[in-house]
Amino acid sequence: MSDSSLKPPTSNAPLRPPQVTALASSGGLQLPQTAQQKLNTSASSSASGSATGNPRNKCALKPGYSLMNWIRLCNSGADLSGTGGRVVPVTKTELALHNKVNDAWMAIRGRVFNVTRYMDFHPGGVDELMRGVGRDATKLFDEVHAWVNYPQLLGKCYIGPLKENPMKVSKDTDNFSLPSPITKPTEIVPRFDWIQKSSDLTLIFYTRSFANPGLLLRRKATQELVVRILVEQKWHVFDFQLTNKVEWPPKAVKIGAETGKIEIVLGKEESAPWTTYGSHTSSKLDSPTMEEESYEYEVTNTKELNHDSFELSLQSVQREMLMVLPVGFHVSLEAPLDGEVVQRSYTPVDSSLLALETNPSQGLHFLIKRYLNGPMSSHLHKLQVGSRVQLTPPRGCFQLSELTGHRNILLLAAGSGLTPILSLIQPILKRNTNRIESLHLFYFNKTKEDIWLREKLEDLHSQDERFSCQHFLSQDEDQPQRITTELLAPLFKEKQPDRCTYVAICGPSGFNTAAEDILAQLNVKPNQIHVFRG
Secondary structure: OOOOOOOOOOOOOOOOOOOOOOEOOOOOEOOOHHHHHHHHHHHHHOOOOOOOOOHHHOOOOOOOOOHHHHHHHHOOOOOOOOOOOOOOOEEHHHHHHOEEOOEEEEEEOOEEEEOOOOHHHOOOOHHHHHOOOOOEOHHHHHHHHOOOOHHHHOHHHEEEEEEOOOOOOOOOOOOOOOOOOOOOOOOOOOEEEEEEOOOEEEEEEEOOOOOOOEEEEEEEEOOEEEEEEEEOOEEEEEEEEEOOOEOOOOOEEEEOOOOOEEEEEEEEOOOOOOOOOEEEEEEEEOHHHHHOOOEEEEEEEEEEEEOOEEEEEEEEOOOOEEEEOOOOOEEEEEEEEOOEEEEEEEOOOOHHHOOOOOOOOOOEEEEEEOOOOOHHHHHHHHOOOOOEEEEOOOEOOOOHHHHOOOOEEEEEEEHHHHHHHHHHHHHHHOOOOOOOOEEEEEEEEOOHHHOOOHHHHHHHHHHOOOEEEEEEEOOOOOOOOOOOHHHHHHHHOOOOOOOOOEEEEEOOHHHHHHHHHHHHHOOOOHHHEEEOOO
16 A cells, blocks of 8 residues: 555535626626626616616615625525525425515526525615516526526525426326435445555545544454444444554544544554555444443543532543544443432543643543532542543434534533533634634623633634634623523624524523524524534
8 A cells, every 4th residue: 555645535515506706896797798798788778777787677785785795695604595505406386485575486597596685685676586586587587687697696595406396196097207206315334445654554434524423443452453433323333353463542543523534543563564454344333232332431530620610531441442422422421329320411522621631642531510419420529530430432413514504603502511512613613615704602601600611712712713702691790691682683683794504502401492492583493503412
């Protein structure tokens, strides 16, 4: 094998329409010369002129609704199509249902666009655009401004192709055609490859862009390795018999949140080229089997964080097992208390957020709030270095791919609900696909003393100004504040380019419910919200 880096497979993520980039000096689309001549001809016969090419329909646009404002809105990450980034075929019958100003679809040359948000930006005015809503507007479009580059102008509004209505089954004849079956998404099966240097062996697994894989890695012997990959709630198992001996722990384990690529870099006990990595078998494990598993971990570090919270670091007792959770997932910690096994869910935090004295690379690290009447948190608080506790495999349902279509995102956290929210911040900020524009964190606590990692959150803002954090205190002496409609409404104003289009929430159940109710009042759709639950 070559030492050169291997290229990941082509992404299966949906293609995004190109953005409008060619602008005339007047702020409109740059037209071909023939089209410009048409405009000049129209302008000579009417002093009014028209950006649409139809001098009868010129309409003065409201402030903030210029072409440049439309481009900014298209680049904001707002879901202008209403499909969450999916391409959805549309029948003529369904198209006809979307014929209102606040629900307007239009077909041009076999492509359906959601022009609801474009209404106030249309130079010809709302009434003119409404002439083509709910139907195939190709002929009308060609009559008025056939030269306009509509795929660029409305690219972010694209819903899907226009298709014929499925033929109805007649009772009197067998001559009918069935509609095409719905294609199910292709299952992600990790693809294996490897590269090497004289001193290193790198095992590579390709999943899919934003597949958000998790990893369980175990060395059974110096030449035997088991790799379990969690992707889309399914476990894929690779049992390796390596050519020669490798060292433990791995030199590096890298999981690309954006690429879905997993790299496990192992040191060779003897530096020399291998003719092959060895061999492996692959299989799958179902979820019930994994649910029955648990792993014994021991405490490597414990430290007070504030008056009622503490840090806890754990490492596998076996020393030859490593666990990496998918972004937004959690594990459950188990302990026998009062004659029964008690289980609570906790989301690990990145070791860079904690002041650890031990090597953090192989362990899991937690921030835990201690409740006076909480048997599990009290038990964990009493543990000393060397004490043991049982952990489950990773659990969760968060899909990182849901965020890819959004460029302005709001995170709502209350108290210890900060931990899953923390796991999202770096993957979002480091994203290159549909690069994030703003990431707001609203963090709710009772008092200043309850705030976790305040300085770390300030550091994150200093490192990347796209991230901001605001603190809200329900028991503040001067200005107590809870989550309210008035607090969130400015982030969700209709048609503003930087309007937040996705929200992640984690806190006590009452906080989560209140946040969901407020977002519903602000017309945020359920598919634009994710609530982390234990």
